[in-house]
Amino acid sequence: MSQDQKKRNAAKVAIDYIKNNAIIGVGTGSTINFFIEELAKNKGFIDGAVSSSVATDKLLKEYNIPIIELNSVDELPVYVDGADEATKNKHLVKGGGGALTREKIIAAASKKFVCIIDDTKLVPILGKFPLPVEVIPMAQSYVAREIIKLGGQPELRRDFITDNGNIILDIHNMKIENPSELENKIDQITGVVTNGLFAKRPADILIIASDTEVIKK
Numbered sequence: 593m594s595q596d597q598k599k600r601n602a603a604k605v606a607i608d609y610i611k612n613n614a615i616i617g618v619g620t621g622s623t624i625n626f627f628i629e630e631l632a633k634n635k636g637f638i639d640g641a642v643s644s645s646v647a648t649d650k651l652l653k654e655y656n657i658p659i660i661e662l663n664s665v666d667e668l669p670v671y672v673d674g675a676d677e678a679t680k681n682k683h684l685v686k687g688g689g690g691a692l693t694r695e696k697i698i699a700a701a702s703k704k705f706v707c708i709i710d711d712t713k714l715v716p717i718l719g720k721f722p723l724p725v726e727v728i729p730m731a732q733s734y735v736a737r738e739i740i741k742l743g744g745q746p747e748l749r750r751d752f753i754t755d756n757g758n759i760i761l762d763i764h765n766m767k768i769e770n771p772s773e774l775e776n777k778i779d780q781i782t783g784v785v786t787n788g789l790f791a792k793r794p795a796d797i798l799i800i801a802s803d804t805e806v807i808k809k
Contacts, residue, residue, distance in 0.1 A: 593803045596626075598710035599674075602801035603627035605808070606672050606708045609797065612637045615660050617698040618652065619673025620645040620691040623708055627672055628655060642668060644698050645691035646755050662701060671702035675709050675795075676721045676788070680809065682707070682795040683771040687724030687788030690754050696786050699793050707795035711802040718771055722747070722762035724788040729759050731783020738781045739763055742774070758785055 603626040610616060610631070618624060618631070618641045628648070631638070632655035640658035642665065643649045652659050662668075673695055677685040684707060686692050699705050723744070727735045736746040744763035752760060768774055771791035778787040798809040 595710055595712065598801040598803070599623040599708075600626045601806050602708040602710060602799045603630050605799050605806050606706050607631065607634060609670050609672070609704065609706050610634065610638060611669060614638050614669050615640050615642060615665050617642045617668045617671030617702050618644065618648055619671070619695055619698070620648050620689045621674045623674035623710070624648065624672070625651060627708060628652060628657070631655070632657060642698055644673070644694040645689070647689070647691075662698065668698065668702040670704045670706060671698050672706045672708065673699070675707050675713055675790075677715050677718050678707060678709055678713055678795070678798060679715060679718060682798050682809070683718060684790040684795060685718050685721050685723055685788050686790055687726075687760070688721070690724070690749070690752060690760055692724055692788045693726050693754065693756055693786045696790065696793070699790065704796045705793070706797045706799065708799045709801070711800055714800055718768040718789070719766045722764045723766055723768070724749075725761045725763060725778060726754055726756070726758050726785040726787070727761055728783045728785065732759060732761070735781050735783045736761060739778070742777060756785065
């Protein structure tokens with residue numbers, strides 16, 4: 593089975609968590625694109641979606657799904673997003689698409705975070721996928737030096753600016769054995785907007801699609 597088909601299968605299962613007349617949070621990335629396709633088949637059930645990126649805005653508009661500003665809602669019942677890496681503890685690395693800050697804000701504002709992945713994203717320890725860090729541009733060199741002190745090798749993501757007007761440093765060669773601790777340490781570096789570790793606010797539900805089945809954890 594292709595990876596795309598596994599992503600689609602996971603997306604179909606995530607629809608089960610969408611309640612009628614709700615405003616939901618929608619993430620960013622290739623897996624979420626499949627979820628939005630499935631959502632479009634059921635769009636009459638929801639009142640709208642809070643989007644995590646300009647790219648997601650565009651796809652929601654193509655399917656005529658109303659986009660709602662987060663500031664207009666008190667709480668989101670559910671947020672659906674993918675991940676670049678996930679552990680059995682539901683800790684995640686996100687931000688490969690560059691939308692980590694808005695994704696983290698929406699996750700924090702949601703009662704339930706449903707993460708959909710294919711089985712290639714499930715890992716025993718986070719860190720093989722480079723950890724994205726969104727940084728205020730003037731702080732690039734300082735933040736990079738501080739990350740090196742933590743044992744990582746930061747690399748500027750070339751020709752990329754976030755939807756917030758910032759840059760991303762991708763941290764290579766970090767074996768992340770204590771995700772919550774590292775998330776705190778990186779966020780405390782002056783000039784960091786946020787980092788792609790979702791450990792303090794992990795997923796509540798992990799939907800994993802393999803060649804033979806889709807399981808929920």
